[in-house]
Amino acid sequence: MSIRLEFSLLIGIFFFLAIIISLLKKKKLNLKYTLVWLLAVVGMLFAALCPSLIGKIANFIGIVTPINFVFMLEGVFVLFIILSLTVIVSHQNERIYRLVQTLAILEKRVRELEKKDIIENEESE
Amino acid sequence: MKTLIIIPAYNEEKNIENVVNSIMKYPKYDYIIVNDCSKDKTVDICKKNNYNYISLPSNLGIGGGVQAGYLFAVERGYDITVQFDGDGQHNAEYIEKMINTLQNEQFDMVIGSRFIEKNGFQSSGMRRLGINLIRFVIKGCCNKDITDATSGFRACSKRMTEFFSTNYAQDYPEPEAIVSAVLSGYNVKEIPVVMNERSGGISSINLTRSIYYMIKVSLSLMIYRLSIRKREEVRIYEH
Numbered sequence: 001m002s003i004r005l006e007f008s009l010l011i012g013i014f015f016f017l018a019i020i021i022s023l024l025k026k027k028k029l030n031l032k033y034t035l036v037w038l039l040a041v042v043g044m045l046f047a048a049l050c051p052s053l054i055g056k057i058a059n060f061i062g063i064v065t066p067i068n069f070v071f072m073l074e075g076v077f078v079l080f081i082i083l084s085l086t087v088i089v090s091h092q093n094e095r096i097y098r099l100v101q102t103l104a105i106l107e108k109r110v111r112e113l114e115k116k117d118i119i120e121n122e123e124s125e
Numbered sequence: 126m127k128t129l130i131i132i133p134a135y136n137e138e139k140n141i142e143n144v145v146n147s148i149m150k151y152p153k154y155d156y157i158i159v160n161d162c163s164k165d166k167t168v169d170i171c172k173k174n175n176y177n178y179i180s181l182p183s184n185l186g187i188g189g190g191v192q193a194g195y196l197f198a199v200e201r202g203y204d205i206t207v208q209f210d211g212d213g214q215h216n217a218e219y220i221e222k223m224i225n226t227l228q229n230e231q232f233d234m235v236i237g238s239r240f241i242e243k244n245g246f247q248s249s250g251m252r253r254l255g256i257n258l259i260r261f262v263i264k265g266c267c268n269k270d271i272t273d274a275t276s277g278f279r280a281c282s283k284r285m286t287e288f289f290s291t292n293y294a295q296d297y298p299e300p301e302a303i304v305s306a307v308l309s310g311y312n313v314k315e316i317p318v319v320m321n322e323r324s325g326g327i328s329s330i331n332l333t334r335s336i337y338y339m340i341k342v343s344l345s346l347m348i349y350r351l352s353i354r355k356r357e358e359v360r361i362y363e364h
Contacts, residue, residue, distance in 0.1 A: 100185055101196050103181075103182055104182065105193065108197075
């Protein structure tokens with residue numbers, strides 16, 4: 001890998017990291033959901049800095065051209081991100097259910113209390 | 126024994142008055158309508174007639190609605206809950222029989238089945254085929270013969286109600302609730318009842334959805350079987 005390619009890759013990674021950090025600062029991303037993206041940055045840095053190792057791993061698992069190994073990694077990473085998003089959605093779904101149910105029960109209680117209040121007021125008048 | 130009848134209702138403006146009237150013949154039971162964010166006038170009818178109801182602010186589906194009822198029962202300290210559909214398919218006269226079975230024979234859940242004595246409305250052949258397939262899957266999952274797993278007519282004991290208020294399947298809950306109850310060590314029994322055809326409105330399940338339903342239910346039951354392995358037993362409260 002030429003120095004020029006390595007340099008452009010590093011610049012790309014730097015921008016990606018900058019975007020993540022700025023989103024974090026603006027609180028548009030929760031830290032606990034960002035860890036997986038930071039992990040991706042680490043992976044990308046690793047690949048940009050020691051391309052020879054990537055070549056060796058690719059060779060080891062039987063992939064002829066290292067670039068295909070990089071594509072494969074990308075695919076695996078995207079799958080992982082989507083899976084973790086599905087986990088988050090399911091979890092939130094559960095919490096929304098409980099929220100809606102509790103809200104409905106509270107609303108019934110408010111109605112009952114209002115009714116009781118009206119009756120008591122009428123009695124005291 | 127404080128008993129609560131939970132009536133899940135979604136777009137049941139045509140049926141809900143008949144259903145509540147049939148239950149009001151038994152004043153010893155309390156009832157609660159769970160309006161699952163109906164798009165029609167269900168909630169207006171409840172207000173106008175001064176019915177007991179809770180109204181979910183967004184649509185959760187039958188599972189979430191029934192669970193809201195269980196939650197309400199736990200909060201108000203009811204000893205027995207009966208799930209009773211809001212579409213007029215169930216007959217209130219069987220409630221007493223179900224509760225008696227529940228109490229006298231110490232069961233945690235009693236399900237009303239229309240296929241034991243095969244009287245009354247028997248549903249279409251297609252749906253019966255599906256129900257029999259579910260029966261087969263449940264038998265394989267937890268070695269329990271349930272003839273009418275999709276029946277939404279069921280009575281639950283206090284500890285069963287508490288269990289369901291925290292663990293209740295959401296998508297297609299009736300068969301999954303049976304599997305989770307049996308695998309968690311609760312006693313489940315079916316007794317024969319007679320059901321009616323829906324008196325108004327349309328059923329929420331049609332043919333293409335039924336096939337999808339079957340695949341999904343069978344899969345989820347099997348996954349349930351794999352994931353639970355009786356570990357839930359620890360969660361059962363000692364009373």
